Amino acid sequence: MKTLYDFTYPQLVEWLESQQIKKFRAKQLFTWLYKKRVNDVEEMSDLSKEFREMLSQTFSMQSIQLKEKHVAADQTTKYLFELEDGLLVETVLMHHDYGKSVCVSSQIGCNMGCKFCASGLLKKQRNLTAGEMVQQVLFVQKQLDHDDERVSSIVVMGIGEPFDNYDHVLNFLKTINSDHGLAIGSRKLTISTCGIVEGILKLANEPLQINLAISLHAPNDALRSMLMPINQAHPIKELMEALMTYYDETNRRITYEYILLDGVNDHLEHANELADLIHGQNAYVNLIPYNPVDEQPFDRTSFKVALKFYDQLKKRGIQVTLRQEHGVDIDAACGQLRSKRLKEQ
Ligand code: SF4
Numbered sequence: 001m002k003t004l005y006d007f008t009y010p011q012l013v014e015w016l017e018s019q020q021i022k023k024f025r026a027k028q029l030f031t032w033l034y035k036k037r038v039n040d041v042e043e044m045s046d047l048s049k050e051f052r053e054m055l056s057q058t059f060s061m062q063s064i065q066l067k068e069k070h071v072a073a074d075q076t077t078k079y080l081f082e083l084e085d086g087l088l089v090e091t092v093l094m095h096h097d098y099g100k101s102v103c104v105s106s107q108i109g110c111n112m113g114c115k116f117c118a119s120g121l122l123k124k125q126r127n128l129t130a131g132e133m134v135q136q137v138l139f140v141q142k143q144l145d146h147d148d149e150r151v152s153s154i155v156v157m158g159i160g161e162p163f164d165n166y167d168h169v170l171n172f173l174k175t176i177n178s179d180h181g182l183a184i185g186s187r188k189l190t191i192s193t194c195g196i197v198e199g200i201l202k203l204a205n206e207p208l209q210i211n212l213a214i215s216l217h218a219p220n221d222a223l224r225s226m227l228m229p230i231n232q233a234h235p236i237k238e239l240m241e242a243l244m245t246y247y248d249e250t251n252r253r254i255t256y257e258y259i260l261l262d263g264v265n266d267h268l269e270h271a272n273e274l275a276d277l278i279h280g281q282n283a284y285v286n287l288i289p290y291n292p293v294d295e296q297p298f299d300r301t302s303f304k305v306a307l308k309f310y311d312q313l314k315k316r317g318i319q320v321t322l323r324q325e326h327g328v329d330i331d332a333a334c335g336q337l338r339s340k341r342l343k344e345q
Contacts, residue, residue, distance in 0.1 A: 001060035004033060005131035008174045009181065030180040037142050060084065064135045079139065083132060087125060090158055091136040099152030100144060104136050106169050107160025112194050113229045116261060118293040119159040130171035137176060153188040162191045163199025173210060186210050192257060197234045197242040204249040212246060213255040218265050219273035247282065254283040259290050260301035260309065271309045275316035284319035
């Protein structure tokens with residue numbers, strides 16, 4: 001059943017008008033949902049009884065339920081939610097120096113089949129709706145409300161490929177960004193893609209100035225195609241051309257995500273190839289320690305080797321960060337908790 005969280009603000013105005021209901025009701029509803037964070041229609045005291053009844057009959061007010069919550073030693077918190085159809089989805093809250101960041105899932109499972117990923121082991125069952133993504137963030141925000149804290153950034157980097165669910169992901173981000181919604185600035189919103197070129201080109205023409213991260217993980221086609229099947233459909237040259245178009249249109253810096261896999265993509269020659277590939281771009285590389293997944297044959301690169309890789313990129317003039325690990329003690333790899341629970345079932 002559709003929820004009110006599925007609507008962007010303009011979509012809600014349009015729907016209200018189609019029902020011959022005054023459009024100022026959209027503002028009232030968004031205030032209840034996103035500012036007061038109330039999801040029981042009966043509590044929305046400035047709405048008429050008839051309107052409340054109509055809303056209750058037309059919409060489900062909450063379509064995700066918390067099933068599990070795990071807090072790591074570093075306070076990274078992983079939530080497992082159950083959706084109305086019984087499917088499970090993961091969300092992660094990370095605490096950074098610069099604020100609280102929520103990693104949102106965009107699909108149930110994923111069809112992209114990246115070889116190092118727990119989510120890719122389980123095929124896509126369906127896309128998440130915009131409302132299901134909004135509720136992931138709102139749930140976390142309501143928990144933070146107890147300490148008067150705020151979600152300050154969102155990364156669509158959880159289970160799923162966001163550009164395989166483009167419209168719902170964009171609607172979700174529009175609501176999160178809207179002043180009527182959670183009002184999180186567009187520069188604090190990031191979509192991470194494995195390299196779906198059509199999505200990159202479409203995003204380049206969106207008025208919403210959100211950040212783009214590319215899961216690159218290899219600097220050449222042979223290695224990337226081995227790790228990420230998407231590279232066969234969109235090889236690196238095509239990906240780079242799309243990114244140049246994206247940059248020309250948006251002037252926004254591109255982030256490359258690079259998971260370091262022991263002995264696979266972490267040699268100095270890979271660092272040099274990567275530097276050659278992105279040389280001259282307004283970009284930075286985020287080196288990520290791998291969280292091993294039981295079913296996959298990869299191991300984590302040692303810190304010493306990771307540091308050498310990092311230093312080499314630095315020497316070559318590439319902006320780079322070596323990402324800190326989050327929540328290693330709570331099945332932190334994307335999709336790991338969900339796949340564990342599915343196996344148990
Ligand atoms: S890394 Fe992302 S795109 Fe690749 S299989 Fe995992 S969830 Fe899908």
